[in-house]
Amino acid sequence: MFLSDWKPNRADPVPLYKQITHFIKQKISNGEWPLGSKIPTERMLAREFGVNRSTVVTAFAELTAEGLIEGSSGSGTRVVNNTWSIMAANSAPDWDAYTRSGVYRPSLPTVQDINQSENSPTIIRLGTAGPPPELFPTDMLQSILPKLPAMMKSLDYEDPKGLLYLRQQISDYARKRGIVASPSSILIVSGALQALQLISMGLLKRGSVVLAEKPSYVQSLSVFQSAGMRMAGLPLDQDGLVTDAIPQQKRELKAAMLYTIPCFHNPTGILMAEERRKQLLAICEREQLPIVEDDVYRDLWLDHIPPAPLKARDKNGLVLYLGSMSKTLGPGLRIGWLIGPDPVINRLADLKMQLDYGSSSLSQWTVAECLRSGLYEQHLLQTRETLQRRREAALHALDTYMTGMASWSCPSGGFFIWLRLHRPVSMRALFEKALQQEVLLYPGNIYDRSDHHHLRLSYGSASPAELEEGISRLAKIIQKFER
Numbered sequence: 001m002f003l004s005d006w007k008p009n010r011a012d013p014v015p016l017y018k019q020i021t022h023f024i025k026q027k028i029s030n031g032e033w034p035l036g037s038k039i040p041t042e043r044m045l046a047r048e049f050g051v052n053r054s055t056v057v058t059a060f061a062e063l064t065a066e067g068l069i070e071g072s073s074g075s076g077t078r079v080v081n082n083t084w085s086i087m088a089a090n091s092a093p094d095w096d097a098y099t100r101s102g103v104y105r106p107s108l109p110t111v112q113d114i115n116q117s118e119n120s121p122t123i124i125r126l127g128t129a130g131p132p133p134e135l136f137p138t139d140m141l142q143s144i145l146p147k148l149p150a151m152m153k154s155l156d157y158e159d160p161k162g163l164l165y166l167r168q169q170i171s172d173y174a175r176k177r178g179i180v181a182s183p184s185s186i187l188i189v190s191g192a193l194q195a196l197q198l199i200s201m202g203l204l205k206r207g208s209v210v211l212a213e214k215p216s217y218v219q220s221l222s223v224f225q226s227a228g229m230r231m232a233g234l235p236l237d238q239d240g241l242v243t244d245a246i247p248q249q250k251r252e253l254k255a256a257m258l259y260t261i262p263c264f265h266n267p268t269g270i271l272m273a274e275e276r277r278k279q280l281l282a283i284c285e286r287e288q289l290p291i292v293e294d295d296v297y298r299d300l301w302l303d304h305i306p307p308a309p310l311k312a313r314d315k316n317g318l319v320l321y322l323g324s325m326s327k328t329l330g331p332g333l334r335i336g337w338l339i340g341p342d343p344v345i346n347r348l349a350d351l352k353m354q355l356d357y358g359s360s361s362l363s364q365w366t367v368a369e370c371l372r373s374g375l376y377e378q379h380l381l382q383t384r385e386t387l388q389r390r391r392e393a394a395l396h397a398l399d400t401y402m403t404g405m406a407s408w409s410c411p412s413g414g415f416f417i418w419l420r421l422h423r424p425v426s427m428r429a430l431f432e433k434a435l436q437q438e439v440l441l442y443p444g445n446i447y448d449r450s451d452h453h454h455l456r457l458s459y460g461s462a463s464p465a466e467l468e469e470g471i472s473r474l475a476k477i478i479q480k481f482e483r
Contacts, residue, residue, distance in 0.1 A: 008049055016051055017058040024059065028068055028079055036096040038076045039069065040116075043436070047120055105222035110431055110446055117440050124470035126434075127442030128461040129266065129415050131328060132386050137370075137379055144369045152365055158358045160349040162188025162337075166368035170323070170337050173371055177298070178312030179321065181339045187349050190359045192296050192324040192336040193223065194352075199257075199292060199320065200227035202351040203344065208256035211249055213241050215447035215454070217266040217294075218259055233448070234258075238409075240265070240272030243279045250287045257290045263306045264297040264414025267447045267456035271412050274307035281310050285318055296324040296336070299380050301413035302388050317341040325367055327415075328383060329376070333363045387415070393464035394457065394471070401475035408457075415460035424452035425481050433480075437473045 008019040027033040042060060046053040060077065063069045071077040078096075107115070117123055161167065167183035174181050189195045196218070204210070206228030212218050214233025224231060232253055235242045241260055249255055260280070262272035272280075284291050293310045311321040317340070324336035338348065352358065370376040391410070394417060398408055406421045427443035434441045444454030455474075462470060 004048055008051060016049075017055050017062070020045070020049060020051070020056060020059040021062050024063060025068065033079050034095050035079055035081070036094055038078050038096070041076065044116060047117070047122070104226045107222060108220065108446055110428065110443060111220055113431070113435070114440065114442065117435060120438075120440075122438050123440050124438060124466045124473075125440045125458075125461045126467070126470045126474065127440060127456050127458050129327065129458055130331060130460050131383060132390065132460060132463075134463075135379070135383055135386055137329060137375075140370060140375045140379060141366070143375065144366060144373065147369065148362070148365050151369075152361065155361050158188075158361055158364060160353045160358065161186065161345060162359060163361065163364040163368060166335075166364045166371075167337075169368045169371040170339075174321075174323075174339060178308040179339065181311075181321075185339060185342050185345055187338045187340075187345045187352070188359050188364060189336045189338055189352065190334040190356065191326055191331065192294060192322040193221070195320075195322050195336060195338040195348075196221075196223045196259075196292070197227075198338075198348045198351050198355075200224050200229060202348050204229055204256055209249075209253040210257050210259055211246065211253075211255050211289075212259040213261070213265065213268075215267055215444060215451060216259070217261060217447065219448060220446040236265070236268060236270060238270065239276045240270055241276070241280060243276065243283050246280075246283050246289070247287055250289050255289060257292060258284060259292045259294065260310075261294045261297070262310060263295055264300060264411060264416065266297070266414075267416055267442065267444070267454075268418040269409070269411035269414055269416035270418075271306055277307055277310055278313070281313055281318070285316060289318075291319045292322065293319050294322045296322060296327050297414040298323075299328050300383070300387065300415070302384055302391065303412040306413065311339060320344065325370075328380060329367070329370065333360075333367060335359060335363050335367045387459065390459040390462075390464060390467065391417075394459040394467045397468040397471040398457075400468075401472050402478075405475065405478055415458040417457040417459070419455045419457050421453050421455070421478065423481075425478070427452060430455075430477065430481065433477050434474060437477060439470045439473050439477075441474070 006023055008016045010016070012019065033039055042053050042056045046056045060069065064071065067081050068079065069077050070080040106112070118125065118128060164183060166188060167186040170186050171181055171183050189198065200223055204227065207230065209230045209232050210224050211232050211234055213236050218224060219231060232249060232255065234245060234249070240262060262277060264271055291310060295309055298306055298309070309321060311319045321339040322336065325333050326336065338345070395410060406419050408417050408419050411417060427445040431441050431443050442456040444451035444456065459467060
């Protein structure tokens with residue numbers, strides 16, 4: 001990802017393209033952009049620097065004429081020379097080859113572009129899964145943070161399973177949702193994504209098959225595939241994951257685990273019905289197929305409280321249950337949790353200590369106090385009210401601009417509206433056209449490689465005004481694709 005504090009100075013008499021040329025030369029000469037490395041695109045640099053793309057094009061042309069960079073269709077622009085490489089007796093290591101050789105797979109190109117564009121101040125984020133920015137819990141933190149130094153005593157490493165005080169609060173939190181879990185069966189992780197990484201590395205053999213909904217959030221990640229796992233898809237309907245094929249998939253593929261998001265599924269927004277949850281648990285118990293229940297959206301119900309978690313009905317230690325504060329308080333806290341049988345938690349706690357020696361102590365104490373004080377539940381009330389208004393704004397904008405071009409359903413919670421375009425389109429082309437119009441999309445093919453019809457829209461990050469403007473721009477782009 002390219003993010004720079006540097007910006008060209010418009011008050012400087014030196015032309016903007018010259019300033020950009022000098023900046024890039026510095027990046028090359030000091031080794032930050034070594035020989036052979038692929039450099040950011042013209043569009044990305046123009047957005048970062050707040051200039052027209054033509055300005056960056058001019059800078060690239062000058063650097064190309066000087067023999068420092070070279071662009072080719074399909075592979076982007078790379079550094080091909082620096083002022084010292086010709087004179088140097090020993091060439092620099094081929095870092096580009098190293099970056100292609102790592103065990104962990106790179107993100108999909110579209111996902112990389114999304115990550116690079118998320119923080120642009122001018123972008124309308126129509127797909128981002130996060131709490132509304134104006135709900136940053138200022139009052140809560142001002143109440144909690146001054147108390148922490150006296151409570152913490154130090155910033156030392158916590159217990160391998162995480163801060164005991166936090167695990168006690170999560171145990172109480174889980175009990176209110178029907179899950180009986182002692183602190184010893186809870187592992188604090190740096191977001192639910194780390195829990196998936198630990199599971200893939202600590203519990204599964206290379207070549208194992210993981211079943212998941214199709215489409216699924218995990219298809220947008222490399223977490224299982226990088227650990228040598230294979231993914232197999234299960235269909236969805238309006239009641240959630242369809243369970244009929246599980247026994248056959250389990251036997252034929254020798255599936256090792258099933259991953260599911262029952263509450264306000266990512267990306268479709270579907271809420272798994274209570275009867276379907278009972279069916280799923282019964283089948284997996286019969287087939288002895290462990291379940292990873294990703295329940296990070298549960299607290300974002302808007303119309304009615306969701307059915308009890310699968311984990312609440314689990315009497316055989318079959319379900320590994322994931323929760324997180326990323327979708328309610330903020331992803332920057334990097335606090336999530338995994339609830340499961342003690343042997344699993346002990347194994348993964350040891351692995352987590354090998355990787356990072358534990359999640360942030362300060363964040364753990366902060367979340368523990370949020371839960372203990374009751375301020376978290378108050379924050380959820382405000383969050384639901386805000387999301388209800390944003391959901392209505394998004395649905396109104398879709399009715400206004402997208403009727404006749406797409407279909408959608410009203411989600412009962414979470415962030416997502418799964419928009420189905422009536423005509424198939426090139427998802428990559430649509431994504432790029434929208435990005436040129438300062439609209440950031442999450443196309444359906446990052447959740448299902450064969451999808452040419454869907455977009456994941458989110459009413460979490462964009463304001464009502466941004467939702468209307470972004471959906472209006474999107475409609476105009478799609479109209480051009482249909483001509």
